[in-house]
Amino acid sequence: MEKEQNQIIEEVTQGEYKYGFYTDIESDSAPVGLTEETVRFISARKNEPAWMLEFRLKAYRHWLAMTEPTWANVHHPPIRYQDIIYYSAPKRKKELKSIDEVDPELLDTFNKLGISLEEQKNLAGVAVDAVIDSVSVKTTFTETLSKYGIIFCSFSEAVQNHPDLVKQHMASVVPHTDNFFAALNSAVFSDGSFCYVPKGVRCPIELSTYFRINAANTGQFERTLIVADEGAYVSYMEGCTAPMRDENQLHAAIVEIVAMKDAEVKYSTVQNWYPGNKQGQGGIYNFVTKRGICKGSHSKISWTQVETGSAITWKYPSVVLMGDNSVGEFYSVAVTNNYQQADTGSKMLHLGKNTKSTIISKGISAGFSNNSYRGLVKIMKRAENSRNFSQCDSLLLGDKCGAHTFPYINTQNHSSIVEHEATTSKISDDQLFYCNQRGISTESAIGLIVNGYAKEVLMHLPMEFAVEAQKLLAISLEGSVG
């Protein structure tokens, strides 16, 4: 049976990446490398107001003085920041009025990704903002949403049309000084999504963004800002893919969420950037800063993520629980295979009274990969009666991979309760035997067990994503998941 199991695990490592195609779309790029000129070029190309350029330059100058962090449990050759193209946009012939005018090549790309804009538009009722090579190409359902006063558009449009909102909230959660990659993003971000839900509005449909890196040698630096005003509710989804290339590409994004009093934001990610081939060549370096702030009382921010792609993931979706009685949640399934490396987790900063947070993290490692959970729970002095529960489990498939847990817990008052627990194990022979005995093949049994293991997280995904996430898990561990 062991042989059979090994074979299955081997098959797992053969899993192919099916989004690895490249679309020949004409693109308009900045020269290679990063200088102050590049920053000005991007800003000019996007026709940005002066305050935006100033923000970018401030971030760029700050970035110059910073050094790349090395504390994460990942290893990679040094990134040559001067060899990256910082701006690449699909060439636009004219303003698009309807979906029919979108470049057919592009539509084809989205069809291959399984997210037909039209289909989504008509059937699923999901509003989609598609971002290719960091420029938003199409936002659907804008009109329907505007009926409710909801603004959902590309970040560049928001800068042009809603400068006050952008000025007020941009960098309020992740300042340009926050970390190395956040500073880089603030200097060169090309586009992203912007969403504003006004007071008391419950967004009737799921909002969704698809990110895709297409052009070679480019880095993707998008920026997402979601603001939920008092009593608002929004569920936001994000998906990502990239073509198969031998060189590594950098993706350094920022996501900021602001939840006012009584507001609730649910942010779901299915991250499937190209993970590199079986030998660990190529793949995306995914260095992302995601943070939300529960500004008002009784607000809630919930992160759900399924991480299956990227050569290296470096990401810690966080919640700053500022308002009293606010709630932060983090649910994550991270799968690493072949030579993938993931260092991911969550930060919960309890500032307000009676704040609550939950962290559920499930790591699955296979092949030669390394999967680390790194999380921080910090309870400040003022955060009386706060509560945190963290659980991080790791599952190891194969004896060449690694699973690591690095929780940090810091408590500064005596009325709060913090609990952390973690286990690391492999699929036990007992479980497999139990399934085999009932006529379930080892292959299906592993699938069953992995699915059951991840279920606690998957059930927090919106319906549309849950299906996709399950499929993704199946691809990532192909051959073993039924």
Added chain:
Amino acid sequence: MENIQIETDLKSSLESLYTERNISLFGSDSSYVAGLRKKAFDKFRKLGFPHARLEKWRGTDLSKTLATEFEFAMNAPAAEIDIESIFRCEVPHFETFLVAQLNGWYVFKHNPLTTLSNGIIVGSLAVAFKKYPELISRHYGKFSENAGEGLTALNTAFAQDGIFIYVPDNVTVPDTIQMVNIVDSDRNLMLQTRNLVILGNNSHLRLVQCDDSINHKITFINSVSEIYIGRDSTLDHYKLQNKDENSTLINTIYFHQESGSTLSSNSISLNGGIIRNSSVVELSGENSTANIYGVYLMDKDQHVDSQVFIDHQVPRCQSSELFKGILDDHASGVFNGHVIVRRDAQQTNASQTNKNILLTDKATIDTRPFLEIYADDVKCSHGATVGQLDNDAMFYIRSRGISESNARILLMYAFAAEVVNKIEIPELRQRIDDMVKKRLRGELSYCDQCVLHCSSEEKKVSFKIDLSKI
């Protein structure tokens, strides 16, 4: 006793002390020890003193200690110090074989290095350097030097004396060996104490390590112990710390375990300025077991830091960690347990638990239970909690007519008892149990005489140590 005055920057003073006084201080070293010393000194030069930005030193700030002016006791104190005049152990019925250090130097009455009938050697490390070069070159500096820790390198560079214990194969040491580290000085003192314990195959040893100070000056003790546990041997190890608030104690122990060996280490920290207990356990033989326990009860501005690093290098080993702490007033605590399971160290069982109670809003705790696992057939778990006394339990006790303060003490005592009950020596357990109770009642502060100076009125039993054994 010649002391060298250090005026400014501690590191540069140490460097110049090393280069200027090298021949007079370390001239008689064997080539093996001299080589280690040289390498360690270069390493210390490079690494320097730890600072809060180092991952392993987050939460423990030595800057205040490092800014203090210190003297170093680089020469041995005058011979024939009467150990009874400065130290008296008062654990009733506790038969121990006592060895003591004064300001880092081994204290003896008759013989600096005694060989007992069953081949056990106990005595001064400085003498052992010369008398047993073969044992020294096989074990000294073997487990500590890969650690990349500036303070360990500093210790190796300057270590002159300490306690040396050798237990041959197939010997069960009848008495508990008690190692006492006493500091007595009218000046601020920095010490580099160094101990080496070698336990042969199939042997058994019980070791109690006490830290004590009898002065009120600022002390900075950088103690490094290396403990080798041979095949199928058992070591019961206890650390007791009840120090004054001016002291900084960095206690680093490197355990090396061969196959089938069992280690049980228990640290009890009751008072102290800054205490850092660091245990590095190398499980390098199959079927070995390491149990590392600790309890810390801190108040005022005290700081306690417990670092445990367990390295599962081979298959079929077990480790468990249990640390519990109660922090009152402005006290702060750090726990960092790091278990690493190397590739192919299959069938490892490792568990880690850290539980803390904070009694005030000024007390803080920083806990980091890490697991780093590279093998798949393992069972590893860790848990950490921070909370307060259970309200339901409190209500239950109070509803039975017990006052709030007594109920609190009862609950805290029960919390700490889980670790205290793991002490295998009944007399010691009884005594520490009493000490914990007193500590929780606020009656125990650091004592002038002894780490175990804890005789209560109702149980006044004096205990004499037979010094002729030394």
